[in-house]
Amino acid sequence: MSKFEEIARRRQMAHSKLVDSGSEVYRHFLAMEKAAFSTGELQAMHKELIAVGISVVIDCESCMQWHIEQAARYGASRKQVLEAVEVGLEMGGGPATVSARFALEVMDVTF
Numbered sequence: 001m002s003k004f005e006e007i008a009r010r011r012q013m014a015h016s017k018l019v020d021s022g023s024e025v026y027r028h029f030l031a032m033e034k035a036a037f038s039t040g041e042l043q044a045m046h047k048e049l050i051a052v053g054i055s056v057v058i059d060c061e062s063c064m065q066w067h068i069e070q071a072a073r074y075g076a077s078r079k080q081v082l083e084a085v086e087v088g089l090e091m092g093g094g095p096a097t098v099s100a101r102f103a104l105e106v107m108d109v110t111f
Contacts, residue, residue, distance in 0.1 A: 002109075004065060004105075004106065004109055007061060007062050007065055008065065010062075011062050011066065037051075037070075043074070044070075044074050045071055045074035045075055045076050048067050048070045048071035048074055048076065049067075049071050049076060049080060049081065049083075049084040050084070051063070051067040051070075051071075052064065052067045052068055052071060052081060052084040052085060052088065052103065053084045053085065053087040053088035053091065054088065055067055055088070055099070055103075056084075056085055056088025056089065056091075056092060056096050056099040056103055057088050057091050057092040057096055057099070059092075059095070059096070059098065059099045061099075061102050064099065064102055064103045064106055065106045068081055068103060068106045068107060068110055069106070069110055071084070072110050072111060077111075078107055078111040081103075081107055081110075081111075082104075082107070085100050085103045085104070085107075086100075088100065088103075
């Protein structure tokens, strides 16, 4: 199993456990997530690209993988995702270069 498959498996397992536990907080979080990423003045793809940049800055591998895959699903090109990663690099400085390397690996298996 690849690193990316393992991250996705663990993310899905944690999601299922939280849903199955009846967590009210997680239920509200999912509703907030749905509202935040729904199309409004910004298209869902653009919101996913914003999340890619933020994920690079906060160094969340699972977040980077999820939002890169979602951006691609909504039609983002590899170049658009790269530009989102680059914005994260600018905002995060030197430490964000480590995250950016992971994001590039995800892009290689996504595109």
